[in-house]
């Protein structure tokens with residue numbers, strides 16, 4: 001573990017476009033398999049990504065599902081080769097949708113990871129409140145992060161990602177510790193259901209990319225699954241979120257992206273992060289509750305009308321009884 005007190009990045013930190021162990025930040029403008037081939041065996045501590053879901057987004061060509069899985073298997077195989085024995089690999093996915101029928105991608109990707117000998121540690125449910133409204137099924141409001149390790153000797157730092165307890169003032173009421181506080185002062189384990197807003201139009205991190213993940217989601221994985229100075233790789237980098245989360249916590253970050261406008265966006269956001277000017281949603285901010293915030297839009301106009309209509313309908317009755 002490299003606990004280094006000096007900042008890893010200076011304001012004039014270079015963003016390399018090819019992988020080198022001597023670099024700290026790499027944005028590879030091209031196919032992830034080409035980047036992966038240049039990474040030495042066991043060099044990475046964390047691979048975290050959200051791959052294309054094969055649903056015909058602007059940056060992907062919808063493939064026959066078997067071909068999609070074959071391509072994913074090739075990338076996952078290379079990631080595992082480049083992963084340290086203490087390392088972790090996290091694949092953040094949703095559903096593949098075919099004529100309204102869904103296949104959760106984690107269920108069909110799982111065999112690829114297990115055949116490579118990886119051990120699953122968590123299937124994290126990431127719940128968010130905004131997305132498409134479905135008419136013929138319930139609207140999807142979660143995706144998953146499947147987390148695997150290469151061995152049983154893996155890095156896991158719980159303390160930096162603990163969250164506040166519901167009842168921190170609770171005490172043991174019997175036994176040898178009776179009267180002492182029962183909860184950990186650093187907070188509790190965040191569990192495997194993470195409620196974190198997704199990056200939709202009014203999110204502070206929103207760019208023109210259609211499927212960014214929020215920086216805070218990746219920060220939690222970077223803090224718990226790596227140590228300072230470690231390498232974090234995102235083979236499908238998009239707007240650079242994984243590298244931003246990595247360098248924010250003094251890790252090294254690398255990623256590949258094929259589409260020029262997203263490569264440019266990733267570089268810009270990383271530069272802003274280095275300069276300390278990138279605006280992101282803080283990790284510890286509670287989810288916005290519009291009712292608690294007194295937002296007037298939470299009052300349904302049709303409910304108000306319905307109440308008024310009911311009153312109006314009752315008036316003649318009152319009038320009649322008054323006579």
Ligand SMILES: C[S@@+](CC[C@H](N)C(=O)[O-])C[C@H]1O[C@@H](n2cnc3c(N)ncnc32)[C@H](O)[C@@H]1O
Nearest residue numbers: 031032059212213236237238239241256257258
């Ligand atoms: C789901 S998005 C990832 C978004 C990212 N998590 C973020 O926060 O911005 C997947 C990205 O992978 C890129 N991509 C697709 N195939 C690729 C490949 N073979 N190599 C590198 N990038 C690829 C797409 O252009 C797209 O931006």
